[in-house]
Amino acid sequence: MSGRRQRLIQRRKTLGFSQEELAHALGVERSTVVRWESGEREPRPWHRPKLAAVLRVSLEDVDAYLACQADERPEAERLARALAEPAAVDLVTAAHRAERVQHLTAEYDSSPSTSLIADAGRCHSQVALLRASAPNRRIRRELCTSAAESATLMGRLVWDASQRRDHAVPVRYFDQAIDAAREAGDPMLEAHAQLRKGFVALYGTKNVREGLRLCEETVTAGRSPGNVLTGLGLLHVGEAYAMLGERRDCEKALGAAEDTLARLGRDDEARHLFSPSQFGRLAGSCYLFLGLNDKAERILAASARQPVRGKKSQAIVLGNLALARLRQGRAEEACGPLHEAIDLIEATRGGGGFNIAFTAGRELSPWRHERWAQEVGDRLFCLMAA
Structure with a gap:
């Protein structure tokens, strides 16, 4: 077979692998991956199950990723035909839609949700239409997987774009994702959507007991x-236990989380959801809720120095670091990380960071006559006006 395997290349890049990293995950030489992508060589039969696992696709669908671009019609032509005649959708078109969903998901943490929501909604609608008319089980399973991912993304985007005020619509999307994930037989996608529902309960409706229940179900499903x-x-x-003021149970859960994440392997299907700063971001938040502000500050300051997955997550770390300093009476010191958080929020409009920044702004009110506090207030006013 000759011709570059563009879809295999794009899938690798979407998942964040370099050729060397993919080779390491598969236990082969980088030159082997180069030959696979160039179309010079076919993966051996014993390589295909591992390749499917690392690419997070079914073994049956690996063939579509190994098809050479020269043998395929243009993606737009395939999609247009499938949308006109949904029953004619093929595996390649389904895989192209999956890649589009994954690309949009990768953009979430660094782009304003309002800039993504139209494209994501269009893609979600296309996937739902094609899923309903899929001509066979293999194609329907691929589209169910995409539907779970796109519904989860839509729930995140709607909640974020509403500054975490619209709770009902995101939950409906997450329920759609759970339904599609169950049909696809993908417990990872089901657990992810369940966890997102937990976030809405914890940070949106403030139903902490319900959020705790949903997060505990995620733990069970995620194993x-x-x-x-x-x-x-x-x-x-x-974090839910911290919101309830139950320190012992909170620290027990944090310890279990730290042990679990320390055993994280490269082949974990959900690895793309994890970043090194995540433990510190959540542990710092827990100690803020518990009123242990000095401990929260130490953890959050260390977390702020670690690599993060995206700007929205970093804004939350910096916003909470500002709150930890404010609650120790060190208001002027809090302004540095708060300004950094606002820089990121201006770029991303992230709902979580936005809410934390305004909480910090309110807690700065005793110092409102100070010049440095007024500068923060002016920036927050501009954010609100925008």
Whole structure:
């Protein structure tokens, strides 16, 4: 077979692998991956199950990723035909839609949700239409997987774009994602959507007991697909206990999360959901809720120095660091990280960071006559006006 395998290349890049990293995950030489992508060589039969696992696709669907671009019609032509005749959708078109969903998801943490929501909504609608008319089980399973991912993304975007005020619509999207994930037989996607529902309960409706229940269910569901979702679920279980003022249970959950995430392997299907700063971000938040502001500051300051997955997450770390300093009476010192958080919020309009920044702004009111506090207030006013 000759011709570059563009879809295999794009899939690798979407998942964040370099050729060398993919080779390491598969236990082969980089030159082998180069030959696969160039179309010079076919993966051996014993490589295909591992390749499917690392690419997070079914074994049956690996063939579509190994098809050479020269043998395919243009993506736009395939999509237009499938949308006109949904029953004619093929595996390649389904895989192209999956890649588009993953690309939009990768943009979430660094782009304003309002800039993504139209494209994401269009893609979600296309996937839903094609899923309903899929001509066979293999194609329907691929589209169910995409539907779970796109519904989860839409829930996140709507909640974020509403500054975490619209709770009902995101939950409906997350329920759609859970339904599609169950049909696809993908417990990782189901657990991820369940965890997102937990976030709405914890930070949106403020129903902490319900959020705790949902996060505990994520821990149970996450044990099968791997450590990442189990660990993330435990972190948010700890945060729920902190909101309830139950320090002992909070620290027990944090300890279990730390142990779980320490065992994280490269082949974990949900690895893309994890970043090194995540534990510190959530642990710092827990100690803020518990009123242990000096401990929260130490953890958050260390977390702010670590690599983060995206600007929205970093804004939350910096906003909470500002709150930890404010609550120790060190208001002027809080302004540095708060300004940094506002810089990121101006670029991303992230709902979580936005809410934390305004909380810090309100807590700065005793110092409102100070020049440095007025500068923060002016920036927050501009954010609100925008």
